[in-house]
Amino acid sequence: MRKIDWDKPLYHVTSARNLKSILRNGLRVCRDPGFDKVVYLTFDLQIAIDHGGNFPDPVVLEIRLPHSWSLYADPYIGGDECVVSDKDIPPKYVRERLAKSTTQYSAKRQADSVLTVDKGRGFIIEHRTLFDFGNGFKRLRRKLVVTASHCLPHPPVMPCYSYQETTYQKFACPAGGRTQCMGGLFIL
């Protein structure tokens, strides 16, 4: 984790419906079972604004913490721009930074998240699930591609029960050769 400049604020984005409660009670760590009991913060205002796309009515909060506050690296997002606090943050450290109307998302940034899928296109989404790594359930994130089914060369072969059945072996083959199609794994 990078050295923290305590003179600069941290940011957190949430839904506007939570704003009144947060300004009254502070930012509380997540209490949902299976999720880390932390508050997510970032040094980068743009990251907070982009993350606002998760909410129908995003609001960015500015947080100024005392120097003695303990912050940790975000184990999932990683990088130097995001940190977590494992303690509730009292309301006196929190104030509203940006109103909903100013957190308009820059769609231009995500053009590179649109991919070529065979003769068509697809785009990346994130699937979050809980997975037991041996020391309790943790969040697992994986990126998937959504596309139109007609962009795929053909439907996967039924019954698609296991990856062996959903695998195309050597789908790409020499010209004039015969492709071996055994399921839903595609390559061109």
Place this chain on the structure above:
Amino acid sequence: MLAPLGEEPSVWADCLFFDPVSDLAILGEPDNQEFGEESDAYARLMDGRKPFNIAAPKTGEGYMLALDGVAWRPTPLKVYVTIRGSSLSTGATLAGQSGSPIVDATGRAVALVSIGAEYLSNGSRIPMDAGPQPILKFQLPAWLLKTMKGCHHD
């Protein structure tokens, strides 16, 4: 199967969901035990690319990625409620845009380009409003919608 826009497909993908009725499919990483190199290539392709958030569509302005792969063109979104549920139509779509996300004003994906429509006028084809486009919030499988980014915990 997959590649950055404008490049020839070279990356393998595993089909996780296929719905020919709503014209929607989901691709994921190949099995990393059986297809180690292909799985690594998939991970490299995804690396650094920001996933789209998902939202329900509303009637108003939306955006579609143009064929140049750079510009986001505004398009009118119209949500209809029919006896079969909600339906979405957009402005004209072009051949080659299939599978592109349709995003709302805040950049969240609400649907994808599935269908186009055009009419003939003096021998030329004129694109017209197209729909129904598959609405992600309604047509993605429940196992994905329940846990994906966008259904966020505070």
